Amino acid sequence: MGCTDSKDQAQTPTTQGKIHGVPASANCMGPLLLGMDVGAAKLETCNLMEGAHMKPEFIKMNAFHQVPLLEEADGFALGESNAILRYLAAKYAPELYPADPKTRARINFALDVCGDTLYSKWLLVVCPVQGFRGPHEDLNKARDDLKKVMDAFATTFIGGKSGKFICGETLTIADYKAMPYLWALMQPVCEAQTGVKLSERMKTYVEDVMAAVKNNEMLKSAGGWSLAEHIASKKDALPDAQGVVVIVGEPGEKCIEPTKGPAKAEEKAAKVHGVPMSCNALSPILLAKNAGIGDIEMCNVMEGAHKQPEFLAKNPFGLVPTFEGSDGFCVGESGAMLRYMAGSYLKEVYPAADPKVTARIDWAVDAFASAVYPKWAKIVPPVMGFQPWASPEEQKKANTELADALTMWATSFLDSSTGKYVCGDTLTLAEYKVLPY
Known part of the structure; x- marks a missing residue:
């Protein structure tokens, strides 16, 4: 197509x-x-x-x-x-998805955090309760890892004084995305079996979003298959957690407040904090350079530069890449940065006139991140010395899984009869995302 x-x-x-x-x-x-x-x-x-x-x-x-x-x-x-x-x-x-560039960037930052950074820790805690994974292998570590991410989430999106939602008083698709994960953590069986509880601020957030979502009843009742019903049905599946209860979603002392407005006009000094050997960082670096708005700002993760207070003030998750405009506006997550920069400075690679065209680009970008990258990460990082090699048997399996994932991606988004890119002969955001990998 x-x-x-x-x-x-x-x-x-x-x-x-x-x-x-x-x-x-x-x-x-x-x-x-x-x-x-x-x-x-x-x-x-x-x-x-x-x-x-x-x-x-x-x-x-x-x-x-x-x-x-x-x-x-x-x-x-x-x-x-x-x-x-x-x-x-x-x-x-x-x-629910305002066109204001900085509001939309915050929404996309939150969406991508929920889809990857938060979800990857959440599933290790909640999915064993639901029976979607085996029993917790190391519950204490899983809880500690979830707390770090959830606290950063609260600091970045929820804990400020500008309103009750991720974008202040404005309900957005970021709230539709985040709330179900938090609702699952609030269920009594989940709390008992994991020893994890949401902070009072996060509970209030969930209640506010629930009140604003018209069809919230489906979270409670769906013929036995709602999140609440399904988790409740697992009451006797796992033993209750022992030890100290871990409170997650506690905002830091200085939270990031929502910002509105256009991207800085005639930007020339934007920074993409990261390292050039990171494919995840290269995508926004290339777009920033091609748009003529900025360049890489080296962040030495080996020396812990991403964990310093001045960096965490820009991105409380302590992750690269992170975009910083010369006006001080910051946004994390590679996909969110790409959308912000393209929407403001290189519109031709992310056309907004036709929702179906934009959706195809979004699907290609997000599918690569969720379906291809996890397989790629088992192949390339060992070559680069970032992680140990797998056994020969495991490596063979990893090679096959990556080949299959790439085939699925190519089948879905590349058609030589219509052109050489995801959208025919028009270069888009999808190419910026995929090329470095």
């Missing part, structure tokens, strides 16, 4: 699409709640236990055989939770 132009800008759904997924999945619930709230989609239960996501008709829509998956009445299909959220909001509820 190429990125042909479309003039369909309808803001009121005329037909209702489907979101293939399961209500017991926090990753599915954000897009599902939004789709239901705007009247654009309803749940189409995808029974993963019976392999519904591996059937030919599903794989035809999503070669990655993952949920959630949006299927519209005209046949348009879209994968990746964050891509679906952006698309539904852009098309049906733009007030």
